[in-house]
Amino acid sequence: MKKILYFVTFLLTLNTAIANDVIVENPIVRLMPLNAKMTAGYFELSNKSDNEETLIGAKSNSFKNIEIHESKKDGDVMQMLKRNSVSIKSKSNIKFMPMGLHLMLMNPIKQIEENQEISITLIFESGKNLDINFLVKKMDEMKMPKMDMENDSQCSDMDMGEMKMGNMMTNMSRPDFVFPVGVKGGKNMMAKRIMFSYKFGTMDMDCCKDSTSSVNNDFIKSLGFSMAPTDMTMDMHMFHAMYAYNKNISLMAMLPYIEKEMDMVKLSGMNTGRTHRTSSRGIGDLSITGLYKLSGKSNLKLSLSIPTGEFEEKDENMMGMMKILPYPMQLGSGTYDVTLGYSFQEIFSDWSYGFQLNATKRFDYNSEDWRYGDRREVSAWAAKPLFKTFSFSIGLDIEHQDNINGKSSKRNNMTPTWNEYFHSHLRVSSNIGLNYKIPNSKSRIGLQCGVPIYEDVDGSQMVPDFKCNLGFSSMM
Numbered sequence: 001m002k003k004i005l006y007f008v009t010f011l012l013t014l015n016t017a018i019a020n021d022v023i024v025e026n027p028i029v030r031l032m033p034l035n036a037k038m039t040a041g042y043f044e045l046s047n048k049s050d051n052e053e054t055l056i057g058a059k060s061n062s063f064k065n066i067e068i069h070e071s072k073k074d075g076d077v078m079q080m081l082k083r084n085s086v087s088i089k090s091k092s093n094i095k096f097m098p099m100g101l102h103l104m105l106m107n108p109i110k111q112i113e114e115n116q117e118i119s120i121t122l123i124f125e126s127g128k129n130l131d132i133n134f135l136v137k138k139m140d141e142m143k144m145p146k147m148d149m150e151n152d153s154q155c156s157d158m159d160m161g162e163m164k165m166g167n168m169m170t171n172m173s174r175p176d177f178v179f180p181v182g183v184k185g186g187k188n189m190m191a192k193r194i195m196f197s198y199k200f201g202t203m204d205m206d207c208c209k210d211s212t213s214s215v216n217n218d219f220i221k222s223l224g225f226s227m228a229p230t231d232m233t234m235d236m237h238m239f240h241a242m243y244a245y246n247k248n249i250s251l252m253a254m255l256p257y258i259e260k261e262m263d264m265v266k267l268s269g270m271n272t273g274r275t276h277r278t279s280s281r282g283i284g285d286l287s288i289t290g291l292y293k294l295s296g297k298s299n300l301k302l303s304l305s306i307p308t309g310e311f312e313e314k315d316e317n318m319m320g321m322m323k324i325l326p327y328p329m330q331l332g333s334g335t336y337d338v339t340l341g342y343s344f345q346e347i348f349s350d351w352s353y354g355f356q357l358n359a360t361k362r363f364d365y366n367s368e369d370w371r372y373g374d375r376r377e378v379s380a381w382a383a384k385p386l387f388k389t390f391s392f393s394i395g396l397d398i399e400h401q402d403n404i405n406g407k408s409s410k411r412n413n414m415t416p417t418w419n420e421y422f423h424s425h426l427r428v429s430s431n432i433g434l435n436y437k438i439p440n441s442k443s444r445i446g447l448q449c450g451v452p453i454y455e456d457v458d459g460s461q462m463v464p465d466f467k468c469n470l471g472f473s474s475m476m
């Protein structure tokens with residue numbers, strides 16, 4: 001059988017060798033698994049003529065689309081880049097082979113079979129067309145390296161999620177390719193890609209801590225306050241759109257819709273012991289973000305927060321009068337703020353890890369003469385794919401928030417939530433998460449929940465007892 005095969009190959013080679021002064025040898029197509037959307041073609045090109053020849057493309061009745069690609073190493077990940085042409089100097093030859101130049105054969109018209117012959121026409125700039133019979137061969141012996149296709153600017157016409165070629169599973173199809181959903185900002189995408197996502201974040205806070213210890217209402221009363229918060233929930237619906245201008249620069253816009261609720265209790269005076277609920281809802285601050293890819297593993301983020309959120313939300317107080325709500329119940333900052341971020345992610349064959357640093361600087365006061373304090377955050381995580389579609393992650397978040405600067409003229413002294421010096425905190429939380437990559441789609445779902453494990457706060461503050469984020473994203 002093998003001999004026949006060699007003979008057939010020999011005949012094919014002979015057949016193509018006599019066609020021209022450009023000679024194609026060993027044309028083979030890698031056998032692909034059932035239902036795969038793409039495979040690769042390899043051959044050797046010799047230019048026996050006195051002129052340079054330039055290969056500018058290929059076509060076939062067996063594939064809807066063929067591109068010339070070159071695999072290149074970027075860090076430890078292979079990338080495939082589209083080549084518009086490949087020139088072969090006079091009296092020289094060039095090899096199309098695994099991990100190098102190849103014909104990317106996309107969207108087969110029908111399933112190809114081992115030892116089948118496939119006719120592919122190589123198109124040259126000189127007007128020369130060579131019809132070559134490629135032989136379909138199994139190529140298991142050639143291990144393909146992992147490919148980081150999401151970083152590739154050009155392989156964009158195919159459904160990457162469905163790409164299965166030999167031993168190759170792309171990093172991009174891994175559930176842990178994207179950051180855990182609670183990590184802000186994201187990764188650069190392939191050029192011209194658009195992604196929409198929706199994230200729901202919820203946080204529940206209880207009262208209170210002072211420095212590192214829990215304190216009760218009597219303690220808050222002893223500080224001279226006549227009211228104390230007892231419970232607060234914050235729900236955020238975040239709508240993101242992201243566009244990759246090119247493979248290095250992506251732009252992102254995010255608008256949150258925020259709902260807040262705070263329960264208070266009267267500690268002294270009239271109505272002692274009476275509870276009261278206030279709420280606020282509406283859009284928060286719009287953020288416009290640019291991501292700049294530094295390498296296959298890291299990017300820089302520059303984000304501008306635009307004060308579209310209300311910072312003078314009102315609700316009825318215990319006496320039924322409309323009053324401005326305290327700082328934590330506001331929806332926006334009222335200021336233009338800048339966040340600088342850095343993300344890093346390393347993907348190994350069976351796990352991945354990453355971290356993100358964010359620093360938010362607020363330069364100006366809002367029209368009520370106050371501003372939220374600056375903020376620094378670190379998020380780190382390790383993730384492990386459990387199945388092809390699921391990954392599990394554990395993570396640690398550290399946040400450091402400064403006190404409020406300035407004072408609202410409408411503040412009062414009744415509750416610690418109105419105290420500008422009761423906002424600074426250092427908080428460490430641990431979290432767990434799940435990423436799910438919806439099979440045969442470009443959509444993902446993520447869930448991440450965390451609890452604080454260490455807190456050091458200035459004054460008496462509410463502290464979260466848990467937070468969760470649930471996200472859905474889809475690439476166009």
Ligand SMILES: [Cu+2]
Nearest residue numbers: 069070080104
């Ligand atoms: Cu390719």
